[in-house]
Amino acid sequence: MAEGDRDVDWFFTILAVCHTVIPEYVDVDIDRDDIRYQATSPDERALVMAAKSLGYVFCEREPDSVTxxxxxxxxxxxxxxxxxxxxxRKRMSVIVEDENGKIFLMVKGADTVIYERLVEDALFKEETLxxxxxxxxxxLRTLCIAFRRLDRAYYEKWAKRYYQRSIAVANRAELVDEVCEEIEQSLQLVGATAIEDKLQDDVPQTIANMLAAGISVWLLTGDKQETAVNIGFSCQLITSGHIQLVINASDMNRVEEQLNHCITEVTKPTEAISRRExxxxxxxxxxxxxxxxxHQKSFFELTQASSSVIxxxxxxxxxxxxxRLVRAFTNDITLAIGDGANDVxxxxAAHIGIGxxxxxxxxxxxxxxxxxxxxxxxxxxxxxxxxxxxxRITKVILYSFYKNICLYVIQFWFGMVSGFSGQIIFDRWSMALYNVxxxxxxxxxxxxxxxxxxAKNCLRLPVLYKETQRTTMFDKVVNTSYVVYGNGQISSYLVLGNTVYTCAVLTVCLKAGLEHTAWTLFSHFAIWxxxxxWFLFLIVYSHLYPTFPIGPEMVAMDxxxxxxxxxxxxxxxxPVIxxxxxxxxxxxxxxxxxTMREQVMIFEQNGVEPERFLQLFKPHITRGLRLFRHRPFVPVTSTEATTIGQPGDHGYAFSQEEYGRVTQTDIVRAYHSTEAKPTGD
Structure with a gap:
């Protein structure tokens, strides 16, 4: 860096000063090159470390100053x-006073908000964009860096208004935002930063598996359009065969035009278009x-005609x-997954939330x-x-219907032959212990x-997950069939009752055996x-009376x-019938x-390797499993030219909790980096 370059100097000075990062030292006498930075946002920490690597070291934070x-x-x-x-706001600012008594406002944030607040003759606008x-x-994720020199008289008047609004009882957040908006104007652009946000391991493969399983995947991000599109390419949400439908206008009339154009595209009757996604x-x-x-309904119908939404x-x-839009217009189950405070x-809002x-x-x-x-x-x-x-849940629910109907329908038939006298065919203890x-x-x-x-084959063949989404394992027909099949039919009345009860126990246990596909030691123990x-209970119960005053009518029943x-x-x-x-x-x-799942089960039982499955199934089934590992990465630019007057949307990841009880301002003002911290030893 050439000495005396004021713009470059200001750029890295703002990076080293405009943040809420906290430097940590275990020992105040430690070498100042060995600094550990603690930040609520990984991007803030990355920017401070970048400034440090180029000679602008953020070394001390005290309650009322930064060094x-x-x-x-x-x-x-x-x-x-x-x-x-x-x-x-999509930005953060600090107001500082330098060693010469000059007051500056330093700002960093998304270009959509920074460019709206620049002075007319700001330098580097076109080059930075x-x-x-x-x-x-x-x-890469980007943000703009800007500053403003403040007149002391103007600042002191503004500080009084800021204080009055910050102690307001009602609508404090809105009032503070309004007064902050006043001072964050007439900014001078200094430059921009870019941060690489690497995808985690196996993200493309995971998303490809979700798509192959018949799950719609939408990407909701704070990044700018070009960044989001390229993330879509890298994680396989977008391929070279997809047609991109873009709605990126800001005024209502233009948005309506783009929406109507997209609807026209997806509803074209031509065969060439119908084969495209x-x-x-x-x-x-x-x-x-x-x-x-x-526009909610039309917009939602457009999303349903698209393979993915970004x-x-x-x-x-x-x-x-x-x-909430998806939940309002469909009965589908929604799952939302995220890793930041912005995703909470x-x-x-989703049926299932994963953090x-x-x-x-x-x-x-x-x-x-x-x-x-x-x-x-x-x-x-x-x-x-x-x-x-x-x-498992499906089989347990259906089996529970089956085993209860199997027993109590018998009592219904007995009521018909007993004239509905109220007499039960089973012993009361036997009935009480049936489900217990x-x-x-x-x-x-x-x-x-x-x-x-x-588990191995569930992961290798995600297309089989579609069977659970079709709910063919648990619908009205299946449910009714279990009720109908549980229609128990069969010269002392209790001998008849215990005979029927024994048949019912054997039938429902053997029915559980028919439903099992994975036999374990516990499965055998549960059924047999x-x-x-029951036989042990019948023998013991038949000999309790008169030693215990229980069940005299069951004496010698075994x-x-x-x-x-x-x-x-x-x-x-x-049971056989x-x-x-x-x-x-x-x-x-x-x-x-x-079904495809049953074929896989048979192959597993015969020891067929998973690789054979893909060869046996039809090509259209396995098309969704391809991971496109050899496809070259193709950067995509915006479909509409971006002008200086209307800059594109650029992204930046902040992770602070908004309007929390303890704000970042409170934290940094309570911190003193020159004081020794406990070592924990």
């Missing part, structure tokens, strides 16, 4: 005000107009509104239903545990250990053990049942109408 070291010389700035970042466009094309790209300013009552430069409120609203623990804090994870460490873990959470859970003991273990085994496919438990040839004959005939329909239907279905 930087440039080429070995310290410069102290008195910290007058910190105007924090919010998602609406071109540079930001180039940065965005290669997937569309990706809808919407900016935050356009989204404000599209989410109004007038919303760029959107606020946390807009992210949440997009989730979206996560809480990722990351460098941007834990706000998202703490506000979610599930918390994971990396995005790629979504693969196993949905495709494995989600599919297993759906299969004799048929409790089989559904427990189904709910805990049932697996219709190995439940049968044995002998009466076990000596009856009819009892043993019915134990064989009734009751389950024959289930068994024959399963055999015919697996012989002539196998």
């Amino acid at each position: 930087i070291c440039v080429n070995g010389k310290k410069h102290q700035f008195k910290l007058l005000h910190v105007i924090e970042f919010t998602s609406d 071109n540079h930001m466009d180039e940065f965005a094309k290669i997937g 569309f990706v809808l790209i919407v900016t935050g300013k356009a989204l404000e107009k599209l989410l109004t009552a007038k 919303c760029c430069r959107v606020s946390p409120w807009q992210k949440a509104e997009m989730v 609203g979206m996560i809480q 990722i623990y990351g460098v941007e804090g834990r706000q998202a994870a703490c506000s979610s239903d599930y918390a994971i460490a990396q995005f790629r873990f979504l693969n196993k959470l949905i495709l494995v545990h989600g599919a297993w859970s759906f299969n 003991a004799f048929s409790a273990a089989p559904p427990l085994a189904l709910g805990l250990f049932e697996r219709n496919m190995s 053990g439940s049968m044995a438990l 002998t009466a049942c076990f000596r009856s040839a009819v009892f043993w004959l019915l134990l064989i005939v009734v 009751a389950l024959t329909r289930d068994f024959v239907w399963k055999v015919l279905r697996r012989t002539y109408s196998l």
Whole structure:
């Protein structure tokens, strides 16, 4: 860097001063080159470290000042005000006084808000905008740096108004924003920064698996349009075969024109278009107009005609509104996943919210239903545990209907032959223990250990997840069939009752065996053990009286049942007859109408390797599994030229909690970096 270059000097000075980063030293005598920076935003920390690497070292923070070291010389700035970042403001500012008594406002933020506040003859406007466009094309996040020299008299008047509004009882946040808006005007542009936001491991593969599983994937981001589009390419949401539909205007008339044009494109009757897939790209300013009552329905129908939707430069409120839009117009289940404070609203608005623990804090994870460490873990959470859970819950619900109807329909038939006298055919203790003991273990085994496919093959064949979305495993037809199939039918009345009860226990336990596809030791124990438990109970219960005053009518009931040839004959005939329909239907279905999942189950049982599955299935099924690993990365530019008067949207990631009880201003003003900190030893 050439000495005396005032613009470059100001650029890095602002990077080293305009932030809420805190420097840490374990020992105040430590080498000042060894500084650990703590920040709420990884981007803020990256910018401070970048300035440090070029000789502008942020070295000390005191309650009322910050100190930087440039080429070995310290410069102290008195910290007058910190105007924090919010998602609406899209910028942050500090007001400082230098060693010469001059007062400056230093600002950094999105170009959409910085360019609107520049002086007419600001330098480097066109060059900076071109540079930001180039940065965005290669997937970098950008922001602008600017400053303003303040007259002391003007500042003192403004400071009084700021203080009065900051202690207001009602509408404090709005009043403070208004007074901050007054001073953040007539800015001088200094330059722009760009930060690489790397994708986590296996993000493209995970998204490709979600798409292959029939899950619609939308990207809602605060980055600018070009950055968002290139992220879409890198994570395979957009391919070279997609047609990009862009709505990026800011005024209502232009937004309506773009919306109508996009609807015309997707509804073209030509065969060439019908074979193409569309990706809808919407900016935050356009989204404000599209989410109004007038355009909501048309906009939503357009999203449904697109294979993916990318919303760029959107606020946390807009992210949440997009989730609510889907929930309002469909019965689909929504899942929102994010890793920053800006994603909390979206996560809480969805049916299922997933937070990722990351460098941007834990706000998202703490506000979610599930918390994971990396995005790629979504693969196993949905495709494995989600599919297993759906299969288990479905079988437990249907089996619970079956086993209860199987028993109590018998009582209904007995009521018809007993003239509905109120007499029950079963012993009262037997009925009480039916769900508690004799048929409790089989559904427990189904709910805990049932697996219709190995985890390895669930991940290798995400297309099989579509079966859970079609709900063919649990619909009105299936539910009714379990009710109909549980129609229990069969010379002391209690001998008859215990004979029928024994048949019911055996039938429902064997029915659980028919539903099992993954047999474990607990499965065997649950099914055969439940049968044995009933026989043991019958023997013990038959000999309790008169030692215990319980069940005198059950005395020697085991002998009466076990000596009856009819009892043993019915134990064989009734379960076989009751389950024959289930068994024959399963055999015919697996012989002539196998689903893809059942084919995979058979291949697993025969030891066929997963690679063989892809060769046996039809090409259109596996098309969604391709990961496009060899496709070259093609940067994409905006579809409309960006002018100086109307700059494009550029992104920046802030992670501070907005309007928190303890603000970043309170934190930095309470910190004194020259004091020794405890070592924790």
